[in-house]
Amino acid sequence: MKMSPRNSTHTLLPLLMLLALLFGVTPARAQITCSSTSMSGLNFGSVNPLASQTNITATLNYTCKNSGNKTYSALLCFSIGEPGGGQTNPRLMSSGANTLKFQMYQDANRSTVWGSQYFGSFLTPLQVSITLAKNTSTSGSATLYGQVLGGQISAIPGSYADVYANGDTALTINDVQSGTPPTSCDWSQTANYFPFTVSATVTKQCMVTATTDIDLGTVPASATNIANNGSIAITCSNTTPYYVGLSPSNNNSAGAGVMSAGGGNTDQLPYQLYQDAGMTTLWGNTATDTGAGNGIASTGTGAAKSHTVYVRAPSADFRPDSYSDTVTVVVNY
Numbered sequence: 001m002k003m004s005p006r007n008s009t010h011t012l013l014p015l016l017m018l019l020a021l022l023f024g025v026t027p028a029r030a031q032i033t034c035s036s037t038s039m040s041g042l043n044f045g046s047v048n049p050l051a052s053q054t055n056i057t058a059t060l061n062y063t064c065k066n067s068g069n070k071t072y073s074a075l076l077c078f079s080i081g082e083p084g085g086g087q088t089n090p091r092l093m094s095s096g097a098n099t100l101k102f103q104m105y106q107d108a109n110r111s112t113v114w115g116s117q118y119f120g121s122f123l124t125p126l127q128v129s130i131t132l133a134k135n136t137s138t139s140g141s142a143t144l145y146g147q148v149l150g151g152q153i154s155a156i157p158g159s160y161a162d163v164y165a166n167g168d169t170a171l172t173i174n175d176v177q178s179g180t181p182p183t184s185c186d187w188s189q190t191a192n193y194f195p196f197t198v199s200a201t202v203t204k205q206c207m208v209t210a211t212t213d214i215d216l217g218t219v220p221a222s223a224t225n226i227a228n229n230g231s232i233a234i235t236c237s238n239t240t241p242y243y244v245g246l247s248p249s250n251n252n253s254a255g256a257g258v259m260s261a262g263g264g265n266t267d268q269l270p271y272q273l274y275q276d277a278g279m280t281t282l283w284g285n286t287a288t289d290t291g292a293g294n295g296i297a298s299t300g301t302g303a304a305k306s307h308t309v310y311v312r313a314p315s316a317d318f319r320p321d322s323y324s325d326t327v328t329v330v331v332n333y
Contacts, residue, residue: 031068032132032175034076036061036139037194039169042104042146044200049157049237049302050207053150055110060194062171063139066132073132074175077185078142078194079116079125080104081168088113089121090149093160093198100160100200101152105145114144117172117185125172129181148200153302154238157204166193206236206333209304214311216271223316227279231308232329236300242333244307245285245295246273249326254294255284259313259323267318273327274310283309289332300333 042058066072082088090101106112106126115122130138170193174186214230236242248257255273273283275296286293298305309327 030173030175031070031072031177032064032066032074032130032173034062034064034171034173034190034192036063037078037171037192038062039144039164039194039196041196042144042198044102044146044148044198046203047100047148047155047200048205049152049155049202050205050235051150054148054200056146058144058146058196060126060142060144061139062128062141062194063137064130064132064173065137066134068177069134070177071131071133071179072175073178073181074130074173075182075185076128076130077117077125077172077174078114078128079118079170079172080114080164081116081118081120081170083163083165083168085119087121088115091162091198093162093200095156095158095160095202098156098158098160100155100202101149102162102198102200103147103149104198105147106142108143108145110145110147116170117187118170125185127185131179131181146198155202155302156238157202157240160200160202162198163195164197165195169194169196202237204237204240204333206234206240206242206300206331208329208331209233209235211329214309216311216313219316221317221320225312225314226316227310227312229277229308229310231306233304233306234298234300234329234331235302235304236298236331236333238300238302240300240333241297242300242331243287243289243292243295243297245287245293245330245332246283246309247285247328247330248273249328251285253285255282257325257327259325261319261321261323263321265319265321267321267323269313269316269318269323271311271313271325274312277308277310279310279312285330287330287332295330
C-alpha cells in the first residue's frame with residue numbers, strides 16, 4: 001500500500017510543535033555569577049552594661065562576573081536570617097542561658113535593619129545593583145552596622161556570641177540582558193553564602209552614682225557623741241559581687257577621720273564612720289576585690305543600691321568654727 005505524503009506531513013507537524021514548546025520552557029542560564037563572598041566577624045569587644053548602646057561595623061566583600069557575550073545587569077540580594085529561625089527583633093547573642101540584645105543595620109544611622117527576604121521580622125536583604133559588559137567582572141564591598149542595644153542593665157557579665165552559618169545567610173542574583181538592573185530579588189538561592197560570627201564580652205562594672213553629705217549641724221562646745229547619717233548609691237553590673245570601703249582624708253584604714261577648719265585654725269575635730277545605726281561596727285577601708293574586710297559587701301543588680309553611712313563625733317570641745325572633711329568611697333569588684 002502506498003502512503004500519501006500529505007498524511008505523513010500531518011503526522012509530523014504536531015510533533016514539531018510539541019518539541020518547540022518543550023524547548024521554549026527551558027530556563028535561561030544565569031550569566032552573572034558571584035564568588036568569593038565573605039563577611040568579616042562583627043566583634044563588639046568589651047560592652048559596659050551600665051552604659052548606652054555599643055556600635056561596631058563589619059565588612060561584606062563580593063566578586064561577580066558576567067560570563068555571557070552580551071551586557072547583563074543584576075540585582076544582588078544578600079539575606080541575613082537568624083540561626084535556628086530565632087527572633088530578629090531584636091536579635092540575641094547567647095552566653096549559656098543568658099542573652100544580650102543586638103541588631104544589624106544596612107546604614108550608618110542604624111535605621112534600616114539588614115534582614116532576610118525569606119523570614120523574620122525584617123524582610124529587608126541588602127540590595128546591590130550591578131551592570132557588567134560581556135566577559136567582565138567586578139568586586140565590591142558593603143558595611144554591616146552592628147549595635148548592642150542600650151538599657152540592658154540586667155545583662156550578666158560573660159562572653160556572648162551568635163554564629164551565622166551557611167543556612168542563615170544567602171545571596172540571590174536576578175540578572176537580565178540589559179543595562180538596567182531589575183528592582184526585585186530572585187527567590188532562587190545560589191550556593192553562595194557568607195557565614196560570620198557576632199561576639200561581645202559583657203564586663204563587670206561598678207560606679208558610685210550618688211552621695212548624700214553628712215551634716216552634724218551647729219552644736220555647742222559642750223556637746224558630745226554628735227551623730228548623723230548620709231547615704232551612697234552604688235550601681236554594679238548584674239550578679240557582680242562588690243565590697244565598699246570608706247577612706248577619710250587622713251587615709252585611716254579604720255574609718256577614724258578628723259575634720260579641719262582651715263584659715264589658721266589648727267584644731268582637728270575627730271569622728272568615726274560606722275556601718276550600723278547602733279554605731280558598733282566600724283566602716284573602714286580594708287576591703288578588697290575578694291572580701292569586705294571592715295567595709296560592706298553586696299551584689300549588683302544593674303540598678304542603683306543605697307547604703308547608709310553613720311558618723312559620730314565624740315566631742316565638740318574645740319575652737320568655734322566650721323569643720324569638714326572629705327571621705328572617699330572605694331568600690332572593689
